[in-house]
Amino acid sequence: MLRETYALTVRELKHWYRIKVQILMTLVQPIVWLGLFGQAFNFSNLFSSFLPPGTPLPPMNGILGGAPDYFSYLAIGMLGVITLFTCMFGGFSLVWDRRFGFLTKLRVAPIPRGSVPVSRISSTMVRALSQAAIVFLIALAFNYIPGLVGLTLGVNFDFFDLLGLFLALALLALGFAGVFIAIALTIENQETLMAVVNLLNLPIMFASAALFPIAGMPEWLQTVAKYNPLTWAVDAARVFVFQNPNPIHPVWWSLTALALFALLMIGVSIFVARKKLSAN
Amino acid sequence: MAAIIEVRDLVKVFDKTIRAVDGVSFDVQEGEIFGFLGPNGAGKSTTINMLVTLLKPTSGSALVMGHDVMKEADVVRHIIGLVPQDLTVDDDLSGRENMMLQADLYNVPKKDAKERIDNLLGLVKLEDSADRMVKTYSGGMRKRLELAEGLIHRPKILFLDEPTLGLDIQTRTTMWEHIRDLKEKHDMTVFMTTHYLDEADSLCDRIGIIDHGKIMAMDSPATLKKSLGGDVIQMSIDGSVDFTSILGAVPNVIEAKREGSEYRVKVLKGEREMVQVLKAVSDGGGQVTNVSLQRPNLDQVFLEYTGKSLRDAEQMGSMDKGARMAQARQNRRRR
Numbered sequence: 178m179l180r181e182t183y184a185l186t187v188r189e190l191k192h193w194y195r196i197k198v199q200i201l202m203t204l205v206q207p208i209v210w211l212g213l214f215g216q217a218f219n220f221s222n223l224f225s226s227f228l229p230p231g232t233p234l235p236p237m238n239g240i241l242g243g244a245p246d247y248f249s250y251l252a253i254g255m256l257g258v259i260t261l262f263t264c265m266f267g268g269f270s271l272v273w274d275r276r277f278g279f280l281t282k283l284r285v286a287p288i289p290r291g292s293v294p295v296s297r298i299s300s301t302m303v304r305a306l307s308q309a310a311i312v313f314l315i316a317l318a319f320n321y322i323p324g325l326v327g328l329t330l331g332v333n334f335d336f337f338d339l340l341g342l343f344l345a346l347a348l349l350a351l352g353f354a355g356v357f358i359a360i361a362l363t364i365e366n367q368e369t370l371m372a373v374v375n376l377l378n379l380p381i382m383f384a385s386a387a388l389f390p391i392a393g394m395p396e397w398l399q400t401v402a403k404y405n406p407l408t409w410a411v412d413a414a415r416v417f418v419f420q421n422p423n424p425i426h427p428v429w430w431s432l433t434a435l436a437l438f439a440l441l442m443i444g445v446s447i448f449v450a451r452k453k454l455s456a457n
Numbered sequence: 458m459a460a461i462i463e464v465r466d467l468v469k470v471f472d473k474t475i476r477a478v479d480g481v482s483f484d485v486q487e488g489e490i491f492g493f494l495g496p497n498g499a500g501k502s503t504t505i506n507m508l509v510t511l512l513k514p515t516s517g518s519a520l521v522m523g524h525d526v527m528k529e530a531d532v533v534r535h536i537i538g539l540v541p542q543d544l545t546v547d548d549d550l551s552g553r554e555n556m557m558l559q560a561d562l563y564n565v566p567k568k569d570a571k572e573r574i575d576n577l578l579g580l581v582k583l584e585d586s587a588d589r590m591v592k593t594y595s596g597g598m599r600k601r602l603e604l605a606e607g608l609i610h611r612p613k614i615l616f617l618d619e620p621t622l623g624l625d626i627q628t629r630t631t632m633w634e635h636i637r638d639l640k641e642k643h644d645m646t647v648f649m650t651t652h653y654l655d656e657a658d659s660l661c662d663r664i665g666i667i668d669h670g671k672i673m674a675m676d677s678p679a680t681l682k683k684s685l686g687g688d689v690i691q692m693s694i695d696g697s698v699d700f701t702s703i704l705g706a707v708p709n710v711i712e713a714k715r716e717g718s719e720y721r722v723k724v725l726k727g728e729r730e731m732v733q734v735l736k737a738v739s740d741g742g743g744q745v746t747n748v749s750l751q752r753p754n755l756d757q758v759f760l761e762y763t764g765k766s767l768r769d770a771e772q773m774g775s776m777d778k779g780a781r782m783a784q785a786r787q788n789r790r791r792r
Contacts, residue, residue, distance in 0.1 A: 184561030192549050278545035282606075285509050285541075286562040287534035456513040456527065 181288045185296030186303075189270065193304055200308070203266070207259045207312050211319070215248045215255075216326060240390050242412070243421025248326040252316035253342075253418055254387035257411040259312055260305040260346050261381060264353035265374050267301035268361025272370060283454070290454040291447035294358045298443060301354035302347055309346050331419040341417035341428075348435035349410035355442025359449045386425060387411050406438045460484035461614060461646050462491075462508065467517035469503050469670075477503040479670035480517070485614075485648055490640055492661035493650040494759070500670035501650035502542060505618050508648070509539045522613060535563070538612030542619045544599045548592040552583055552602050555591060556609060563610035570609075577605040581635060597628035604635060615639065617649040621656060633660055654755040664755075666762050673762035682753040686711050688727025689757055690734055693718050693747040703741045707733050727752075 193199065244250035271293075274280045283293055313328075320327030331338075357374065364370045382388065384398060385407040391399050402408050403425060413431035415421045426434070462485035469478040478500045485491045493501045506512040508519055510530040518525065524532045546555050553574060560570040578584045581601035591599065600620070607615055620636065621629040637660065639645045651657050657664045658678045665675040674681060694700055695718065704713035704722050709730045712723040724730045727750045738745050751757060 180564060181562050184558050188547065188550065188554075188558055191554070195549060277548070278541060278543035279547055281511065281541055281543070282539075282545040282559075283562070284511055285534060285537075285539045287531045287564075288562055456507075456510050456530065 178289055178292065181286070182292040182296045182299070185283075185292060186300045189297060189300035190303060192270065193300070203259070203263060203308055204311060206262065207255045207308075208315060210258075211248070211252060211255055211312070211316055212325075215251045218247060218251075240392055242386065242390065242415040242424070243331065243419030244415065245329045245419075246326060248316075248319075249329045249419070250390070250415075251388060252313075252328040253414050254385075254411045255312060255316070256309045256342075256346055256414065257349060257385070257387045257407050258382055259308050260350050260410070261353055261378065261407060263305040263308055264301055264350055264357050265378055267297060267304075267354045268357040268370065268374070269367075270297065271358065271361040272365070272367045275365060276367075280454070290450045293454060294355070294362065294446035294450045295443065297358050298351055298354040298446065301358075302350040305350040305354075306343060306347060309343070313342075333420055334418060338417040342414045345410045345413040345417070345432060345435060348432065348439045349406060351439035352406055352435065352442045355439065355444075355446045359442070359446040362446065362449045362453045381405060381407055385411070391425065406435060409435050409438075459487050461487040461522055462648065463518075463520045464504075464508070465518050467504065467507060467519055468515045469500075469507060469512060470515045476670050478507070478514075481667070481670070481672055482517075483665055483672060483675060485646060486663075487646055488640070488644060489662040490636065490647040490649065490660055492657040492664040493648075493667055494652065494654070494657045494664050494755070495650075495667040496652055499667045501652075501667055502618055503670075504667070505616055505648070505650055509537055509616050510534055535610065536613045537616060538607035538610065538614070539616045540600075540603050540607040540618065540620060542622060544596075544603060546591050546599055546602050546606065549590065551588045551590055552578065552594070553587040555602060556587075556606060559606045559609045565610055573609060577608055580608075580638075581605045582631075597624055597631075600624060600628070600632065601635070604632070608639070611643075612645070614646045614648060617647060619650055619652070621651070621653065629656070636660055654759065658755045666759060668763045674758065678755060678758075681758045682755065685723065685753040685757055685761055687723055687725040688753065689751045690720075690722040690724055690727055690731055691749045691751060692720050692722070692734075692738075692745050694720060694738055695744040695746055698741075698743065700738060700741060700743055703737055703743075704734060707737045710734065 241247060241250040242253075244253070271280070274283075280293075316328035317330075318327065319325045320329075360373060361370055364373060384401045385391075385405040386402060387407050391402045391408070394402060408425060409431040412421075412425045413428045413435070416424050416428045424431070464484070465482050467478055467481045468476065470476050481500070481504060493504065495501050503512065507514050508521065508526060510526050510533055513527060520526070521533045522536055524536070526533050546552075547558070550558065556574040556578065557570065560574065565573065575584070578587050581604055583598060583601055583605065586594065586598065591602065594602065604617075604620070607617075617636070621632050624632065633656070636647060636649070640647055649660070661678060663675065663677050664681070666673045666681075674684075676684070699715060700720065701713045701715045704710060704720065707724075707730065709725045710722055711725065714721045714723075722734055724734065731748070731750055735745055735748065
């Protein structure tokens with residue numbers, strides 16, 4: 178069980194890091210978001226431009242999940258979004274493998290059907306975390322570029338907070354990878370899969386606390402956002418990074434919910450694989 | 458010799474109406490090269506896919522070394538190796554990495570894996586390109602790598618689905634040598650499908666001719682050829698007069714068949730009787746415009762049992778329209 182899952186995970190990762198352009202491409206979008214949107218959409222400047230010069234601004238961190246400015250808020254949200262994006266593409270390798278017959282080889286091999294989704298989920302998680310780590314470093318590096326706002330960490334940010342941040346992202350990656358791989362196993366047509374994935378992607382991203390504080394959202398959207406796994410991950414992440422005293426959910430609650438979500442989705446993907454990859 | 462594969466009344470129905478395999482029964486003996494011969498869409502690949510646990514039979518049974526392909530799929534998967542029709546090697550890995558992955562999938566002991574991989578890559582003459590990415594390989598090299606992969610766990614039975622499809626003559630010949638080698642040196646049973654008659658003739662100990670999902674004939678190529686009972690004189694005669702009875706009356710002629718102006722005359726010792734046959738036609742007032750003598754070969758066997766030459770069958774599409782559409786759907790699903 179472990180050997181073939183490990184071997185298949187390594188295969189997926191080899192595909193990934195051998196195609197350098199692919200890594201670059203998945204990073205371009207969050208960097209553009211952070212570099213343009215994150216810089217342009219600056220709450221503090223927006224408010225102070227309406228006030229008489231010299232008026233002190235109330236601190237922003239109350240509505241920004243403990244973050245001192247919107248850029249810092251968005252940077253952490255972006256780590257969740259990049260995880261979502263990576264997982265969303267995680268299912269597409271299955272389509273190619275079906276097309277080029279590699280899946281046939283896996284289907285005739287004496288391996289548990291579940292090793293196919295599990296290996297893809299684990300490789301997707303590794304990819305998501307490495308890309309999130311790169312984006313995290315870039316957001317920090319923005320501090321040293323004149324004219325740009327960078328990510329400001331909470332004063333007490335330490336190694337365990339860093340671990341907590343990546344634990345939340347890892348659980349999120351496992352869950353979302355499970356979702357998209359189960360979908361890719363079910364929908365065999367590439368175009369349909371693309372449409373479905375796109376359809377899911379935007380609502381998950383916008384109906385969450387990743388890009389905007391949910392306090393400003395209408396009631397119904399807030400309810401949706403509160404139960405979006407992406408919100409759980411970025412909400413917990415902001416507790417770790419900014420010591421946010423008023424998270425949407427307590428951090429233990431978010432992490433537990435994420436862990437259950439991950440387990441459930443891994444289970445679903447194994448179940449679907451057993452149905453779809455056995456003799457038919 | 459004992460039966461290593463036992464197939465009984467195997468049926469596969471696609472989309473509730475299309476009987477791609479229609480009640481097929483046969484045994485494959487241990488150590489033989491068994492060939493399934495038939496036009497595209499005759500049911501060869503469907504049968505092989507049921508035997509290798511990819512497709513679920515609609516009814517009937519298939520046992521591989523006594524293990525049911527459905528109920529004991531994992532046992533069967535350990536016993537068999539498959540070289541599928543499509544190339545399934547991973548382009549973005551090197552040849553050696555592909556082999557290592559295969560070894561991991563079949564749980565080949567790690568300490569044996571390296572040596573086996575070297576041996577197999579040597580066997581298919583890929584040792585020099587083993588560390589290159591497969592995307593730089595030619596079609597023939599990929600196919601050879603595919604063959605080596607299918608052997609990594611030392612299967613008792615190797616399934617080859619159209620092993621030489623799309624390969625050039627030279628590569629085909631090398632492939633044949635590899636397959637013969639496997640049988641002789643490694644005592645392996647080989648089950649292959651092909652729609653090349655010469656391939657079946659030169660490689661297989663026994664062949665089954667399959668068409669419309671049914672087995673039309675099964676025996677050794679030599680016996681099948683002998684069953685034709687002689688040579689065939691093929692000729693065209695001008696005019697609409699039926700010469701079959703005149704031809705049938707010539708001594709040593711076993712049978713004469715007419716199809717328009719084309720006649721197939723089955724005759725013993727063809728080269729000697731040809732003169733008599735031609736004489737009979739001209740005595741009867743016929744004008745022979747074309748004549749050829751054919752020694753028995755598998756093409757004629759095929760013609761004999763399916764009523765059409767393999768090439769014709771290919772062109773017409775051996776299946777009715779519905780079956781072809783189902784096949785196309787099946788293929789598209791794979792794309």
